Amino acid sequence: MMRGRLREGALLFPGISWLFVFFAAPLAIIFVVSLGQRDAYGGAVLDKGLSFANYLRALEPSFLPTVANSLKYATATTLLAIGISYPIAYWISRHGGRRKGLLLILVMLPFWTSWVIRTYAWMIILRDNGVLNGVLQATGITHDPLILLNTDFAVVLGMTYGFLPFSILPLYVSIDRVDVSVVAAARDLYSSPGQAFRHVTLPLTMPGVIAASLLTFIPAIGDFVTPDILGGAQTTTIAKVIQSLFLSARDWPFGAALGFLLILATVIGTVSTLRILRAEVIG
Amino acid sequence: MEAATNAVPEIRLRDLTKQFREVLAVDHVNLEIRTGEFFSLLGPSGCGKTTTLRMMGGLEAPTSGTVEIRGNDVTRQPPERRPVNTVFQNYALFPHLNVFENVAFGLRRRHETKDEIRRRVGDALALVRLTGLDTRSPDRLSGGQQQRVALARALVCQPMVLLLDEPLGALDLKLRKQLQVELKRIQREVGITFVYVTHDQEEALTLSDRIAVMRAGQVEQLGSPEELYDRPRNRFVAGFIGTTNILDGEVVSVSQDRSVVRLGTGELCPGPGRAPAAGQPVELAIRPEAIELRAMPGGAERASSLGGSPDGGASALRGNIEQSAYLGTGISYIVRTVGGQLVTVLCTRPADRFDTGDLVELAWEPASALVLAPTDEPGQAAAQSKTDAQEA
């Protein structure tokens, strides 16, 4: 009994140490910094007394539009990513045949290039004299260049593109696990293809949809590169604000407070989403 | 027979064919399944039984040929519009729905009222003896219970035909026997046509009114269990239905009610009167229970003289008992004849007891030996029916 426990503990050791070093410890550091005061040259002063003043500042209503903006981008990105990924994952699983492995590698191929470089590539495609406008004007579809860069559209497009692999993979796994004969049974029991999807395939792949949503929504909320490069200077998101508080405004304690709140909100949001959906879908 | 040919068959397959890339899974199958009968598709693994059944249900589109249900051509109809329901090989229960909702699935798609659904699901669960398990999840049921849910789910929709794909294949022998009896009872109670796929010849013989024996995508023989057992058309059917001894030889002489056949080993044995002319090659099939063993004087010494007793022309094989197995209902012996041919014999009379090595004579009624038609190779048969189809 004791030895069994010990062995189980030993198996968990690498994981727990990883979580401690790379999640719990940084989180604790951020929390401590967020209680301090701003140092004129960057960094944080902790010996002048700790307080929750930065949290009160963070909850001021002036931040609401920024938070709303972040939620808007993340939600739009998640919906779009699921909408695009589901058919792709479905097709690979059902019609990929022997090429499934190759197709999945192709899905991950963008990861071979840096995130920032890929985002700049979108900038080159989307700007006024960029690739897309060039094609549209050359073919005579438009006369004046369309304003695409520095719009909400560009931000959501860039994020959706970037997080697509994160949503395709969990969807693929859950679709691939659905036994085709269960779908055949639904057809046999008077379901049209659409009804079979709605009443059988979709509920059975709901865990994959949830996983894909979380894996898209969470990085989308924290992404500051895409809103910065494709959204332009006037686009503000909570992640961009945090980034500038650390790197240009030199207000570490306030940045730390915002960051801590963002992580807290994400964890609470994730856990309650899983709870609610598990109770509804699986239970 | 007469009445059945006049009536519109429940299901009629005409030249039904399915080609999967390089595999010809079903090859010009023609079948008429009668209303209310228990019809089985029997054949070895991979012979196209499931594919044929799926084409009846609309789950697989035929490459060519047609499927008719009660005279209506349903070949192009999707499964949801066909009046048939299927019990799948691995049950295919909906894992996210409980027993009640699994059974109610088809009724809900057809927008039955709440009360109607509750009543009919209750009846269906009672029919398969699962009352009280409504809220169980399928993954918390035993194999036999899952099987019953699958059956209830298909029957509750009151289809004209129930298609069953090896429904008992995954169960152990005892449960299988028990459910066979129940399937037969349920079929009598609901009175609809059952089309039953199995590779278990015993199961097919026990349950069916008629059986189609399939091989390599084609129907080898169609008939009642008795017909298939007593008059298999060829070596394949004879070998597939029950155990049988198949003896290759040449006809020596034919008289009115009997013939004499010389086996490849040179020994003579009796054959039926309806046999090819003398000098023709022939395949004889003799069931183990049709052979009688007679003790021969000489005890355990090895038989040596070739052929039967030339006196009176009573040609009979002689040999030594090589193996015996007690089966409960009788004893099965394997006899090695003088010429080296192995013959299986089933003795049901306890008086006939022999020991290994005993010298015996094998006797059978000439008429109980059956002359088989030469078995054509699957490839040849396929080529043949293709030219037939082209001519037609």
Ligand SMILES: Nc1ncnc2c1ncn2[C@@H]1O[C@H](COP(=O)(O)OP(=O)(O)OP(=O)(O)O)[C@@H](O)[C@H]1O
């Ligand atoms: N979807 C498919 N794609 C390609 N070949 C298939 C497909 N389905 C069946 N086949 C092939 O068609 C042939 C007949 O298959 P089928 O499933 O009808 O056999 P079966 O008689 O039901 O066998 P079993 O007793 O093993 O279930 C087999 O050779 C099989 O490999």
Ligand SMILES: [Mg+2]
């Ligand atoms: Mg099969």
